[in-house]
Amino acid sequence: MAQQGRAALTRRRLIQSAAQSFDTHGFRDAGLAEISSAAGVSNGALHFHFDTKEALAAAVEDEAMEALGRLWEPAARSVPAPPSLQQLIDATHALAAMLREDVVVRAAFRMRYEGAAGIGRADPRAAWESFVAARLDEAAAEHTLAEGVPPQDAAQTITATTAGFEILGRTDPIWLSEDALLAFWRLLLPRLAAPEALARFSFAPSGAGSN
Amino acid sequence: MAQQGRAALTRRRLIQSAAQSFDTHGFRDAGLAEISSAAGVSNGALHFHFDTKEALAAAVEDEAMEALGRLWEPAARSVPAPPSLQQLIDATHALAAMLREDVVVRAAFRMRYEGAAGIGRADPRAAWESFVAARLDEAAAEHTLAEGVPPQDAAQTITATTAGFEILGRTDPIWLSEDALLAFWRLLLPRLAAPEALARFSFAPSGAGSN
Numbered sequence: 080m081a082q083q084g085r086a087a088l089t090r091r092r093l094i095q096s097a098a099q100s101f102d103t104h105g106f107r108d109a110g111l112a113e114i115s116s117a118a119g120v121s122n123g124a125l126h127f128h129f130d131t132k133e134a135l136a137a138a139v140e141d142e143a144m145e146a147l148g149r150l151w152e153p154a155a156r157s158v159p160a161p162p163s164l165q166q167l168i169d170a171t172h173a174l175a176a177m178l179r180e181d182v183v184v185r186a187a188f189r190m191r192y193e194g195a196a197g198i199g200r201a202d203p204r205a206a207w208e209s210f211v212a213a214r215l216d217e218a219a220a221e222h223t224l225a226e227g228v229p230p231q232d233a234a235q236t237i238t239a240t241t242a243g244f245e246i247l248g249r250t251d252p253i254w255l256s257e258d259a260l261l262a263f264w265r266l267l268l269p270r271l272a273a274p275e276a277l278a279r280f281s282f283a284p285s286g287a288g289s290n
Numbered sequence: 291m292a293q294q295g296r297a298a299l300t301r302r303r304l305i306q307s308a309a310q311s312f313d314t315h316g317f318r319d320a321g322l323a324e325i326s327s328a329a330g331v332s333n334g335a336l337h338f339h340f341d342t343k344e345a346l347a348a349a350v351e352d353e354a355m356e357a358l359g360r361l362w363e364p365a366a367r368s369v370p371a372p373p374s375l376q377q378l379i380d381a382t383h384a385l386a387a388m389l390r391e392d393v394v395v396r397a398a399f400r401m402r403y404e405g406a407a408g409i410g411r412a413d414p415r416a417a418w419e420s421f422v423a424a425r426l427d428e429a430a431a432e433h434t435l436a437e438g439v440p441p442q443d444a445a446q447t448i449t450a451t452t453a454g455f456e457i458l459g460r461t462d463p464i465w466l467s468e469d470a471l472l473a474f475w476r477l478l479l480p481r482l483a484a485p486e487a488l489a490r491f492s493f494a495p496s497g498a499g500s501n
Contacts, residue, residue, distance in 0.1 A: 108319035192457050232473040236451060239465065239474070243454030246403050254450065262443040263450070270481035 090128050092118040094142055097135040098186035106136055106190045136190060137199030143187030144201040146177060151210055163217035164224070164272060165285050168264055170210065171241060172284040175255045178245050188245055208238050223276040233271055257283070301339050303329040305353055308346040309397035317347055317401045347401060348410030354398030355412040357388060362421055374428035375435070375483060376496050379475055381421065382452060383495040386466045389456050399456055419449050434487040444482055468494070 096118035100109040111132060115125040129135045150173045154166045161169070177184045184203065191204040215230035215237075224230060240263060248255035264282040272280055307329035311320040322343055326336040340346045361384045365377045372380070388395045395414070402415040426441035426448075435441060451474060459466035475493040483491060 104319055105316060108315055192460060228477065229473075232477045235470060236474050236477050239454030239458060239470075240447060240451045241454065242457050243450030243452065246453050246457045247450060249403060259446060259450075262440075263447050266439065266443045266447050266481065267478075270477065 086128075089118075089120055089124055090138075093120060093125060093128055093135065094138050094183065096120075098139045098142075098183040101136065101139060101190055102182050102186040105193050106132070107193070111135075137201070139183055140187045140190070140199040140201045140203060143181075143184045143203040144206060146181060146184050147174075147203055147206055147210075150174060150177065161285055162223055162276070162279060163214040163221060164268075164276075165280050167211065167214040167218075167237070168268070168280065168282065169284045170214075171237070171263075172257065172260050174207065174241060175244060175248075175257070175260055178248060179252060179255045185245075185249075192242070192246070207241070208234070211237050211241075218271075223273050223279075225271060225273050228271060236267075297339075300329075300331055300335055301349075304331060304336060304339055304346065305349050305394065307331075309350045309353075309394040312347065312350060312401055313393050313397040316404050317343070318404070322346075348412070350394055351398045351401070351410040351412045351414060354392075354395045354414040355417060357392060357395050358385075358414055358417055358421075361385060361388065372496055373434055373487070373490060374425040374432060375479075375487075376491050378422065378425040378429075378448070379479070379491065379493065380495045381425075382448070382475075383468065383471050385418065385452060386455060386459075386468070386471055389459060390463060390466045396456075396460075403453070403457070418452070419445070422448050422452075429482075434484050434490075436482060436484050439482060447478075 093114065097109070097114045099117065100114050103109075109132065111125060112122065114135065115122050118125075129138065151166070151170050154161055154169055160166070178188070187203040191202060212230070212234040215224065215234045218224040219230045224233070244254045244259060244263075253259060261282050268280060268282065269277060304325065308320070308325045310328065311325050314320075320343065322336060323333065325346065326333050329336075340349065362377070362381050365372055365380055371377070389399070398414045402413060423441070423445040426435065426445045429435040430441045435444070455465045455470060455474075464470060472493050479491060479493065480488060
């Protein structure tokens with residue numbers, strides 16, 4: 080039991096350390112020696128848990144996927160569920176907070192941006208793109224999307240803008256601040272939302288499902 | 291003369307090779323040995339032209355700045371100058387084309403995203419941000435910006451979205467395609483432009499100043 084606990088702890092430390100290294104150097108240039116030494120773990124222990132750098136990257140991606148799931152599941156489960164556009168607004172705020180605070184999520188996004196793809200089965204960036212696209216399709220079905228706004232155009236733009244906040248936020252955290260998100264939604268939402276629905280939405284996180 | 295021509299050619303080759311390496315590995319993890327060998331140049335010749343990796347990076351940035359200048363100067367010089375919002379639309383299309391085709395511009399943007407900053411005096415990413423902000427301030431002064439749209443919110447969003455196109459375009463060139471830009475402007479321009487001015491703008495490059 081204590082043995083298992085120690086093994087789980089070592090595994091966690093290695094994932095955190097790998098995420099730190101992938102986030103700093105990218106997958107290609109991250110070194111296993113640096114990862115094990117920063118985790119305070121021997122090279123042998125690293126290889127006991129992870130066969131290859133790819134296996135470590137897959138574990139980072141799996142953990143990032145779990146974090147993303149925690150980001151959007153509560154709102155979807157709350158009754159009544161908030162309108163889809165509000166779920167989307169809330170999720171962008173929550174994603175920005177994760178990218179500020181969670182090196183595992185940051186590393187997972189960076190790896191996919193670099194084309195270190197096909198690593199694990201989980202693709203957090205693709206999951207985010209699907210989430211955005213699904214909320215906009217739902218908003219169109221709910222008639223809260225403004226007429227003449229193709230959901231796909233909106234999904235592309237929001238995906239690109241959140242990717243931009245992520246990359247710019249790496250060197251200047253102000254891009255991942257709540258203010259940056261508010262400015263974005265103040266600009267975009269009046270174009271996105273059907274005029275009669277606009278007043279139902281909050282540019283700031285609505286707090287729905289957040290407990 | 292032949293000697294000078296050869297030196298200039300070697301210098302150009304080194305800048306191209308360095309850009310390729312910075313673009314692939316990032317500044318931090320790019321190696322001088324790889325840069326000189328890919329340029330077909332001896333290590334000694336590299337050091338004759340560039341003292342340090344920082345000097346190479348500064349040269350890449352200087353060349354990217356010249357390319358960016360060629361991107362926006364013609365429109366500004368044409369008479370009559372196109373409205374500022376059209377200059378901005380045209381410039382986003384031209385930037386996307388550069389990011390698709392010019393490894394020097396791509397490398398220069400990547401280095402700044404990575405915080406390999408303070409390298410040279412030229413900062414192409416900051417220059418792009420200033421260009422975007424200036425066109426939106428001008429549009430406000432020209433009364434072609436919709437009422438209630440703060441130019442700064444618009445500048446932030448456009449800066450973030452273009453950064454997103456750049457980073458997503460690294461693994462999937464469709465993000466830097468003309469179609470992606472058209473979808474973005476179809477979505478954003480009706481919110482950005484004063485209603486009475488909207489019809490004056492083209493989502494596609496206007497061709498102004500392009501000769």
